Amino acid sequence: MEFTNAAELIELCSEQKKKISQVMMDREIILFHSSREKIMKRMHHTYDIMKKAVNKALNEELTSMGGLIGGESKKLYARIKTEQSVCGDIVSKAISYAVGVLEVNSSMGLIVAAPTAGSSGVIPGVFLAIQETFGLSDEEMVEALFNAGAIGYLITRNATVSGAEGGCQAEVGAASAMAAAAVCELRGGTPSQCLDAASTALTNVLGLVCDPIAGLVEAPCQKRNAMGASNALISAEMTLCGVRHIVPFDETVEAMYRVGKSMPHELRETAMGGIAATPTACGLCKSIFKE
Amino acid sequence: MRQMSVFEVIGPNMIGPSSSHTAGALRIARVMHKLAPKDIAQVTFILYGSFAKTYKGHGSDKALVAGILGMDQEDERIKEAFEYAQKEGLHYVFEASESKSYKHPNTVEIVVADTKGNQISITGSSIGGGSISIDKVNGMEVFFTGEYYTLFITQEDKPGVVAHITRCLSEQGINIAYMRLYRKDKGKLAHTIIEADEPIGEEIIDHIMALDKVHYAKIIRL
Numbered sequence: 001m002e003f004t005n006a007a008e009l010i011e012l013c014s015e016q017k018k019k020i021s022q023v024m025m026d027r028e029i030i031l032f033h034s035s036r037e038k039i040m041k042r043m044h045h046t047y048d049i050m051k052k053a054v055n056k057a058l059n060e061e062l063t064s065m066g067g068l069i070g071g072e073s074k075k076l077y078a079r080i081k082t083e084q085s086v087c088g089d090i091v092s093k094a095i096s097y098a099v100g101v102l103e104v105n106s107s108m109g110l111i112v113a114a115p116t117a118g119s120s121g122v123i124p125g126v127f128l129a130i131q132e133t134f135g136l137s138d139e140e141m142v143e144a145l146f147n148a149g150a151i152g153y154l155i156t157r158n159a160t161v162s163g164a165e166g167g168c169q170a171e172v173g174a175a176s177a178m179a180a181a182a183v184c185e186l187r188g189g190t191p192s193q194c195l196d197a198a199s200t201a202l203t204n205v206l207g208l209v210c211d212p213i214a215g216l217v218e219a220p221c222q223k224r225n226a227m228g229a230s231n232a233l234i235s236a237e238m239t240l241c242g243v244r245h246i247v248p249f250d251e252t253v254e255a256m257y258r259v260g261k262s263m264p265h266e267l268r269e270t271a272m273g274g275i276a277a278t279p280t281a282c283g284l285c286k287s288i289f290k291e
Numbered sequence: 292m293r294q295m296s297v298f299e300v301i302g303p304n305m306i307g308p309s310s311s312h313t314a315g316a317l318r319i320a321r322v323m324h325k326l327a328p329k330d331i332a333q334v335t336f337i338l339y340g341s342f343a344k345t346y347k348g349h350g351s352d353k354a355l356v357a358g359i360l361g362m363d364q365e366d367e368r369i370k371e372a373f374e375y376a377q378k379e380g381l382h383y384v385f386e387a388s389e390s391k392s393y394k395h396p397n398t399v400e401i402v403v404a405d406t407k408g409n410q411i412s413i414t415g416s417s418i419g420g421g422s423i424s425i426d427k428v429n430g431m432e433v434f435f436t437g438e439y440y441t442l443f444i445t446q447e448d449k450p451g452v453v454a455h456i457t458r459c460l461s462e463q464g465i466n467i468a469y470m471r472l473y474r475k476d477k478g479k480l481a482h483t484i485i486e487a488d489e490p491i492g493e494e495i496i497d498h499i500m501a502l503d504k505v506h507y508a509k510i511i512r513l
Contacts, residue, residue: 002294024297031294042298049304049365065308066348105307108350108370114301116420117310123301145301152300161300162419178300215341216348217308288348 001030006154006195006249013191020181020191021147028146043142046112050101050124053111057100064106066288068218073100090133091233095226098125102222115152115161115174118210118217121225122175123148123182126232130183140186147185148178151198158250159257163210164269166260168221172228173208173256176201179232180239189240196245199252201235203245207259209267211274214285220275303421306369311397312342312349315417317369318513320358322425322437323401323413325511330406334359334383340396342417343387355399356383363513364421394426428482433473437513439486444499445507448474448481452504456483459498465489480506 003009003023012023028039056062057073064070076096079085085092098121105111111120123145131141152161152174160166161174177198184197205228213219239245247255266273275281305314323334336355338346346352350370357372360379368375376383395416402412414427425435428443435441442460446452453472460467465487474481491510499508 028297032296039297043301046298046301046304065350108306108308108313108353110304110365110367111307112302112304113310113314113421117305117307117313120307146297149297149301153295153297156300157295164419214348215345289345 001027003027005158006253009150009154010191010195019147019185020150020194021143021185024146024150024153025143040142043145044138047127047138047142047145049110049112050114051128053101053104053109054097054124054128056109057103058096062103062107062109064103064216064218065108066106066214066216066218068213068216068284069106069222070103072222073097073103087230090129091230093132094125094129094229094233096125097128098122098225098229099222101125102217102225106216106218106222114148115156115178116163116171118163118212118221119161119171119175119225119228121222122172122228122232123179125225125229126179126183129229130186134186136186144182144186147194148182151178151181151194154249155202155253155256159253160260166257167208167263167268168210168224169202169205169208169256170260171210172224173202173205175225176205176228176232176235179229180235183232183236184239187236187240189236193239195249197235197239199245199247199249200238201231202252202256203247204231204235206256209263209274210269211267211276212269212271213276213281214288215269215271215276216288299420303364305364305421306354306367309349310421311417311419312345312351313354314364314421315397315419315423316342316346316351316399317354317358317362317364318421318423318437319399319413319415319417319425320355320401321361321363321513322415322423322511323403323411324359324361326413326428326443326509327403327411328405328409331359331381331403332406333404334381335386335402336383337386337388337400337402339388339390339393339398339400342397342399343389346385346387352385355401356381359383359401359403398426400427431473431475431482433482433484434471435484435486435511437511439468440489440491441511442483442485442487442491442495443509443511444483444485444505446481446483447504447506448478449504452502453483455502455505456485456499459495460485460487462498463492463495465491465495
């Protein structure tokens with residue numbers, strides 16, 4: 001039942017005529033001696049936390065620990081209601097929700113690290129926007145989280161989802177790939193299309209550095225989550241209309257891992273490079289930690 | 292290799308902002324909550340490396356206090372941990388260490404004194420994604436992660452003690468996944484750490500403590 005790469009996953013899906021989410025559920029049930037009922041219940045709880053985080057940012061005043069972000073989700077959402085948004089409703093909602101979860105995270109609220117806290121906005125942003133737009137049930141969304149989980153598992157197993165190890169391409173890149181595959185499945189894509197969408201999403205952010213101002217999970221992390229959410233949607237859209245991804249998922253993951261390894265440590269979560277090393281960011285860093 | 296669950300990828304569910312600086316810090320302190328006697332009077336947190344530099348911005352300080360109070364990583368009260376500590380009369384102090392003698396960049400040493408003046412200390416590292424390792428107990432090098440049902444025992448390094456412990460476990464039908472024994476000097480105090488796949492019932496503590504060469508026994512489950 002175990003699969004260790006995308007090729008094996010596709011093989012299992014076609015042998016058993018199952019979706020990626022179903023194969024991932026079977027894997028969880030068998031490896032952890034659980035039942036479908038138990039793991040679905042637990043994943044419903046997970047999805048509930050995601051929804052609550054999105055709602056919290058839309059309805060409460062949140063102050064981040066470092067004071068670098070706060071209120072962005074509301075601003076984005078208000079514009080959907082008052083103006084014709086540049087991105088269209090679905091993307092605008094996804095980015096509003098994604099940045100909101102980062103507000104909750106940075107103000108010590110409850111989130112789901114999916115796959116990490118720094119990238120915790122991407123999946124809730126995409127999932128809630130898709131659910132609202134297409135009128136999908138919680139049951140369908142929770143099943144799709146297992147599809148996202150399969151992609152995240154493969155990246156974690158064969159590369160990394162840690163910003164300290166692989167940069168932001170590993171964190172937000174993984175979240176974006178996970179969301180892209182899940183959207184693909186939810187909109188009727190085949191297992192190989194799901195992996196194509198994930199490959200596209202990951203490829204699009206290859207080389208993205210991790211450079212948090214003052215070392216905090218606030219900026220530019222929050223906006224990168226918005227980017228990761230929209231990247232998931234465009235990757236799914238491209239795949240669903242029949243655009244193929246040239247390089248298979250397993251090779252894309254390996255490429256991402258190699259790029260991560262070749263990044264200097266200044267660009268891997270140390271706050272010593274990129275945007276974090278700009279004069280403005282260094283000034284902010286001093287004022288945040290002076291006390 | 293341990294199998295990875297989908298809930299480690301879509302999860303953990305945690306209080307932000309950082310899995311290693313917030314959730315991991317809390318889990319180390321939660322080990323101390325389980326390990327220490329119930330009447331904690333004073334806690335000292337000595338922070339090393341990245342913890343020492345950024346603990347305030349990541350809320351590691353609140354997470355550590357929350358862990359000592361027994362809160363889990365989904366507890367939304369973590370943000371107000373200092374207020375809860377005050378209510379419960381828990382005294383705590385933070386020391387940011389300049390020392391470079393730590394194994395991992397996110398390391399904290401927690402020293403607890405109970406109301407009778409007994410001290411217990413642990414050193415733990417937050418190794419990423421909220422996972423932790425406990426590297427020292429009372430200055431003695433050890434290793435456990437809290438991922439398993441863990442039994443921590445302090446005993447005299449004498450013949451028959453380990454046999455007594457394993458007998459207690461087999462009587463309860465508990466299968467040992469890992470068992471490690473640590474000692475500094477022959478014949479003095481030793482620590483036994485047992486990690487099991489199944490839950491270990493609290494009743495085992497009385498059985499193990501029945502032997503007078505066993506000084507201390509606690510179950511740790513995060």
